[in-house]
Amino acid sequence: MPSVMPERLRKITADIFEAANVPTEDAKIISEILVDANLAGHDSHGVIRIPQYMGFIDAGQIDPGATMEIERESPSHALINGNWGFGHAIAQRAMSLVIQKAQSSTVSAVSIYNCNHIGRIGSYSMMAAKAGLVGIVMVNAGGAALYVAPFGGSDGRLATNPISIAAPTQGDEPIVLDITSSVVAQGKIRVALNRDDTVPLGWLINGKGEPTTDPRDLNGPPPGALLPLGGIAGHKGFALGLMIDVLGGALSGAGCSGSGTTTVQNGVLMIAINIAEFTPMDDFYGRVDALVKHVKASPPAPGFEEILVPGEIEARQTKRRSSEGIPVDDETWRQIQETAAAVGISEL
Numbered sequence: 029m030p031s032v033m034p035e036r037l038r039k040i041t042a043d044i045f046e047a048a049n050v051p052t053e054d055a056k057i058i059s060e061i062l063v064d065a066n067l068a069g070h071d072s073h074g075v076i077r078i079p080q081y082m083g084f085i086d087a088g089q090i091d092p093g094a095t096m097e098i099e100r101e102s103p104s105h106a107l108i109n110g111n112w113g114f115g116h117a118i119a120q121r122a123m124s125l126v127i128q129k130a131q132s133s134t135v136s137a138v139s140i141y142n143c144n145h146i147g148r149i150g151s152y153s154m155m156a157a158k159a160g161l162v163g164i165v166m167v168n169a170g171g172a173a174l175y176v177a178p179f180g181g182s183d184g185r186l187a188t189n190p191i192s193i194a195a196p197t198q199g200d201e202p203i204v205l206d207i208t209s210s211v212v213a214q215g216k217i218r219v220a221l222n223r224d225d226t227v228p229l230g231w232l233i234n235g236k237g238e239p240t241t242d243p244r245d246l247n248g249p250p251p252g253a254l255l256p257l258g259g260i261a262g263h264k265g266f267a268l269g270l271m272i273d274v275l276g277g278a279l280s281g282a283g284c285s286g287s288g289t290t291t292v293q294n295g296v297l298m299i300a301i302n303i304a305e306f307t308p309m310d311d312f313y314g315r316v317d318a319l320v321k322h323v324k325a326s327p328p329a330p331g332f333e334e335i336l337v338p339g340e341i342e343a344r345q346t347k348r349r350s351s352e353g354i355p356v357d358d359e360t361w362r363q364i365q366e367t368a369a370a371v372g373i374s375e376l
């Protein structure tokens with residue numbers, strides 16, 4: 029398994045996309061967001077996606093030269109038609125817009141449709157937190173990628189519909205919730221397949237609706253399904269996923285699960301909240317800091333060493349992988365080499 033330094037991995041990623049006619053600036057954005065996901069430990073949303081995205085370009089599902097259009101706009105909102113450009117580049121620009129609007133309008137929202145996969149959504153909510161705002165991002169898959177069973181159901185009806193909320197702290201790192209409304213992201217099944225691993229019981233059911241640890245059961249045949257977040261309280265993950273579908277898909281016009289779309293797309297809602305218009309920043313930081321100290325003071329349960337807050341595990345992993353390099357499994361590396369060779373890059 030090669031371990032690759034982030035700078036090199038960014039260059040490889042950007043070079044491959046540029047060779048596929050992705051504009052230089054967009055290729056740079058995509059490479060940063062993919063490698064940031066690897067740095068954070070979310071390999072499911074990192075460079076493993078390069079071959080998949082190149083396949084989307086080949087299939088005409090991503091138009092590398094397209095630019096997004098603001099279709100409707102007010103000081104506090106915008107509706108963006110992504111025109112099927114690269115999801116990461118659209119989402120990054122849309123988040124900059126929602127941040128800018130919240131800075132003058134206190135609370136703002138931007139909705140996106142005609143947009144391919146935008147990757148790890150925590151990358152965008154964190155942009156708001158780094159600007160001193162609260163950032164909220166949610167995504168539905170616009171009708172395709174229906175991997176998640178509804179609570180009590182036995183086949184996939186919803187996508188993994190993730191939500192991320194990031195808030196700034198007075199320290200270096202924001203607090204970042206970044207979760208799917210399924211038990212795990214579908215990409216984690218992809219990682220298990222590439223590594224020839226099993227998955228924990230409770231992630232998946234097979235085509236007969238039975239619990240399974242075999243990642244191949246997701247696609248079948250017959251196809252199985254990911255379970256909604258929450259285990260015995262899966263009704264809550266299902267409820268969350270359904271409402272994200274409404275906010276991501278119905279509001280933007282991208283379409284909701286079951287609308288008949290078969291290609292991958294993300295219907296996106298981004299919200300930014302200007303904290304300083306509600307309360308002095310120092311007061312906000314003081315309350316958040318006290319909350320973090322309060323939860324961290326809980327005596328660790330058996331099998332745990334400490335309490336972590338959302339975003340902390342990714343911040344630690346980012347520090348470690350920035351200095352030690354990013355482990356890329358052999359199958360993913362082989363696929364990246366093959367993809368690079370197909371666009372004329374022989375040496376990585």
Ligand code: NAD
Binds near residue numbers: 169188335340
């Ligand atoms: P996950 O199950 O690893 O959960 C991650 C969240 O849990 C983070 O907020 C993390 O800080 C927190 N966390 C993890 N361990 C913790 C601990 N011990 N204590 C406290 N908090 C802890 O991730 P996931 O739900 O499988 O999602 C993976 C990624 O997939 C996300 O980055 C998401 O944005 C991405 N995703 C994207 C799409 C899309 O269509 N664009 C779809 C699905 C998922």
